[in-house]
Amino acid sequence: MITEMLTRWQTTPADWQHELRQAIRDPMQLLQLLDLSPSQLAQPLVLKPGFALRVPRSYVARMRKGDPDDPLLRQVLPVTEEQRQLPTFNLDPTGDKLAEKVPNLLAKYSGRVLLIVTGACAIHCRYCFRQHYNYSATSSLLAAVEFIRADSSIGEVILSGGDPLTWTDNRLAELFHQLAQIPHLQRLRLHTRLPIVLPQRVTHELLNGLTQTRLQPIMVVHTNHANEIDESVGYGLQRLVAAGVTVLNQSVLLRGVNDNAAHLINLSEMLFNYRVLPYYLHRLDRVQGSTHFEVSKAAALHLLEQMRIALPGYLVPRLVQEVAGMAYKQPIL
Numbered sequence: 001m002i003t004e005m006l007t008r009w010q011t012t013p014a015d016w017q018h019e020l021r022q023a024i025r026d027p028m029q030l031l032q033l034l035d036l037s038p039s040q041l042a043q044p045l046v047l048k049p050g051f052a053l054r055v056p057r058s059y060v061a062r063m064r065k066g067d068p069d070d071p072l073l074r075q076v077l078p079v080t081e082e083q084r085q086l087p088t089f090n091l092d093p094t095g096d097k098l099a100e101k102v103p104n105l106l107a108k109y110s111g112r113v114l115l116i117v118t119g120a121c122a123i124h125c126r127y128c129f130r131q132h133y134n135y136s137a138t139s140s141l142l143a144a145v146e147f148i149r150a151d152s153s154i155g156e157v158i159l160s161g162g163d164p165l166t167w168t169d170n171r172l173a174e175l176f177h178q179l180a181q182i183p184h185l186q187r188l189r190l191h192t193r194l195p196i197v198l199p200q201r202v203t204h205e206l207l208n209g210l211t212q213t214r215l216q217p218i219m220v221v222h223t224n225h226a227n228e229i230d231e232s233v234g235y236g237l238q239r240l241v242a243a244g245v246t247v248l249n250q251s252v253l254l255r256g257v258n259d260n261a262a263h264l265i266n267l268s269e270m271l272f273n274y275r276v277l278p279y280y281l282h283r284l285d286r287v288q289g290s291t292h293f294e295v296s297k298a299a300a301l302h303l304l305e306q307m308r309i310a311l312p313g314y315l316v317p318r319l320v321q322e323v324a325g326m327a328y329k330q331p332i333l
Contacts, residue, residue, distance in 0.1 A: 095324025
C-alpha cells in the first residue's frame with residue numbers, strides 16, 4: 001500500500017488541484033453520498049452564500065455513511081443554528097483587524113508576524129474564526145514583506161489564510177525565497193488544513209520548497225478527530241517529518257465532534273504514531289455563526305484532566321483561548 005501511495009504522489013503531482021476543483025459544494029449532494037436525507041438531521045440545512053459548503057471528496061470518504069452525527073460531517077454541514085446570534089459572538093473574535101499593521105499582515109505577538117496570503121481553503125469548517133474576514137486585499141504581499149524587512153525584531157513569519165497550501169508549489173517557493181532573503185528571519189511556519197483534508201497536497205515540490213531554504217520550516221496542521229487521519233493522511237505527515245519539517249497539530253474543542261476524552265486521547269496517540277506532536281487544543285473562538293459548537297470552560301478542564309491521567313505529558317496539548325489584544329494565547333489551567 002505504501003509503495004502504491006508513493007507512486008501516486010510521484011507520478012500525479014497535480015491530482016490535489018483536480019480534487020480541489022471537484023470539492024462538494026451542494027449540501028444535498030453531500031447527504032446523498034452519505035446515504036442520508038434532510039429528515040435525519042437534528043437541524044435543517046441552511047444556505048449561506050458568503051460561506052457556502054466546500055469539502056473535498058477524499059474527506060467525505062472518511063465520513064460514516066448513514067450517520068447524521070458523524071464528527072467529520074458535523075464540522076462542514078451548514079445548519080440553521082448558524083443563524084443564531086448572541087452578543088458575545090462577533091465577526092472578529094480574535095482581533096485580527098486591530099492587529100493589522102499593513103494589508104495582509106497581523107502582528108499580535110512579540111517576534112513573529114502572520115501573513116494572510118489567501119482567502120481560499122480546501123474545506124469550509126463551520127466554526128472558522130475568519131469566515132467573515134475581508135480577503136479582498138490579499139492580491140499583493142509587497143507592503144507586508146517590506147514591513148517584515150524593516151523590522152529586525154521579527155524572527156518568524158507565519159503563513160495563514162485561508163490556507164497557504166492552496167497556492168501552487170511554484171508560487172510558494174517564490175515567497176519562501178523572498179522571505180529567506182530577509183537576514184533577521186529564522187523560521188517559516190505554515191498553518192494549514194490541506195495535509196489532513198487533501199493529503200495529495202504533500203508533493204515532492206512542496207517538500208523541496210520547504211527544505212531548500214535557510215529558514216527552519218514548521219508546519220502546524222489542524223486535526224480535530226482521529227477519524228480524519230487515514231493511511232494516506234498518515235503517509236503525507238510522515239513525508240513532511242522525514243523531509244525535516246517540524247510538524248505540530250492544533251485542534252479546536254467542538255461540541256458534538258471531539259468533546260469526549262476518549263476521542264481526544266485517541267487523536268493524540270494517532271498523531272504521535274506519525275511523529276506529529278499535539279500542540280494546542282483551542283477553546284472555540286466566538287465567531288458569529290458558531291454558537292452550537294461551544295464547550296464550557298468547566299467541561300474543557302475536565303477533559304484536560306482526563307487526558308493528563310491517560311497520556312504522557314508530551315501528548316497532552318496545551319488548552320488555550322485566544323483573547324483579542326492579549327500578548328499571547330491564554331492558557332486555561
